[in-house]
Amino acid sequence: MITRSTAAGYAARARHRRPPPRGKRDIALNKRSLFLFCGPFAALFVAMYVAPIVYAAVSSLYVVKRSGLGLAPPTRTFEPFSNFAHAFGDKDFVAALERVALFAVVQVPLMLLLALGLALLIDARSARGKGFFRLAAFMPYAIPGVSAALIWSFMYSPDSSPLNGLLEPAGISIPFFDDDVVLWSVANIVTWSWTGYNMIVIYAALQAIPREVLEAAKMDGASALRIAWSIKVPAVRSALVLTAVFSIIGSAQLFNEPAVLQPISSGAVSSAFTPIMSAQAAVTAGNYPYAAAQSVVLAAVVGLLSFVFFKLTRRGEPR
């Protein structure tokens, strides 16, 4: 613990110590250490992140061409707009984009409200067993996405769903794989997996609120609800924006859950259910450039959405 006075003392001493005059050699040394420290990161970043993106973007400008029966290896020709025109005219791909958009509009606010509520409850003064609830809510996040989807695919099984087994005496049977329901069956898995994660982020932000402020509000006679609404929620605003952007990106990249449910969904989860599944379908058809074009479109849409969302939520924020 550094008290205020010692911190000030350090600063004062640092000011007194004059930096030695810099020679050319020092600058060269500095440059070298700059490369030494940043080089590995930069190299990996370029090789593993920038290069694949550039590669995908470039290959999306080409078109696979075969001829006749197509038993000879295909050739690639440069037609920069073909794949993109194809993508926007592709009913399945457009439907997939709309589907994840609907998913994001419904599931993200619901999940974040749930996460915020849980975080506020655990943060409340009167809460008991905080550690337990924090861990319990966070636990699903520790289960890898595919495993979680497999567990849920068992719960949803059209033939032997234990959930429907429990509901049977009440005469209820949930049609998890009906066309209008299946997206929400997926949303349920995603919510289950990610609420705890978002809750932890929000909870951490709640911890950063100065206790004096809360104390003062209490002295002024504010109820716990009032404190939550007027002090805590505005204070965690930036955490909410962050989790929202992550969740929007996550929705756009939806893949694991629907892909795992597909084989037992009786066709409700089609092979182009989400944009990434659609790109994957293009890959299986041997049309890599078209898959790249779909990915580029998806990335552009998500980038734009995140940008707009940031702009909108920044408005009116104190600088």
Place this chain on the structure above:
Amino acid sequence: MKKACCRVAGAVGTAVLVLAGCSAGSGTDHADGPVTITFWGWAGGYADAVKAFDKAHPDIKVDYQEVLPGAKGGYQKMLNAVQADNAPCLAQVGYESLPSFAAQGALQDVARYANADKGDFQPAAWRSVTLGDAVYGAPVDTGPMAMFYNKKVFASLGLKPATTWAEYKAQAKKIHASKPGRYISSPYLNYDYAGLAWQAGAGWFATEGDAWKVTMGSRANKKVADYWQGLADDGLIGKAPMYDQSWYTGLGNGNIATVIGAVWQAGVIKGGAKDGAGDWAVAPLPQWKPGENRVGNAGGSATAVLKGCKSPEAAWEFAHWLSTDKKAYGGLVTKAALYPAATELLSLPQLNRGDPYFGGQNIYKVFAEAAPKVGTGWSWGPVMTKTVADLDDGLGKAWAGKGGTIGDALRTAQEKTLAEMKSQGLKTSQ
């Protein structure tokens, strides 16, 4: 904030680097010492066969790596590896996918080494690995079809295996009437469904000169589709998806009474539904017209030589050995119920004895009688993975009664296949 980002990115980068170090290349070494050949496959028993080969052939070392079954990701992995120029020399590829692999330029012609061994294989199987003059691998097994049925359930209802599809439908009603959760069969998708069409001579693809013709919506296909749609509409087909745990449970407890499937299905049923031991038996396929004897084929695969293989001659030597070595193939029969494509192996002792799982019946006798009657003239298309993915989207709904019929599913798959082929510049006559 920024610093934290960089730190995370750095850590991820390092992890990727470490992982990259683990992935094995498929380098071949000609200089001195044995030639190493990498082989990707998934059939049970391949690993043991490779061990036996390595022992007997000190000059060739085969590095067997198990991958996911083709349709479950194995093929994608192979095609991606070819794209990235680090594919294995050899890969297990189903006959249905060979034309698609060829269309992507993923295969290597080994006719030079292979043509001398042509006579070792059944003509239909050999046809499956050749396109024009090119030979792309060694046929390993074929998939003649028959009807697997639960003898115990059939006996309890006084039924004998149906000889016609009309009789099969009548039995479906009786079986479902005997118990609400009991059905004659589960729904069939992709290549399992293709086998049903194959038996009826309802081809999906044909070539006319240098143009493709897609015939999934043909009248012959409609007949098969309407028949099965009728069963589904009457609620006589169960819900358990094939190869799902609920399917194995149903096979074990008698709630699924028959499986129309290829010979290798014996291995699947035996391995997945241990509770059904002793209950199951095999009978010839029901026929469309009484007195006919037509058989479909489902599956069967080749050991294909992938593009970029640096030792194709050694690759062929192993592929040929795997398909024809008596001792090794005996193991494949026991472990994976593979049915040999090589003529001489049909006399293997493993193919001529009773199996306790099937009540002591020598099931291979049924398949041996069926194999020569498999309809010829069936062709697979050039974008098969896409075709079956589109088909399954429709079939799943049709079987579940959630919109559309099996016939609609076939027609939609045909349209989408044609659209995909045209967009890639393939010639079609439609």
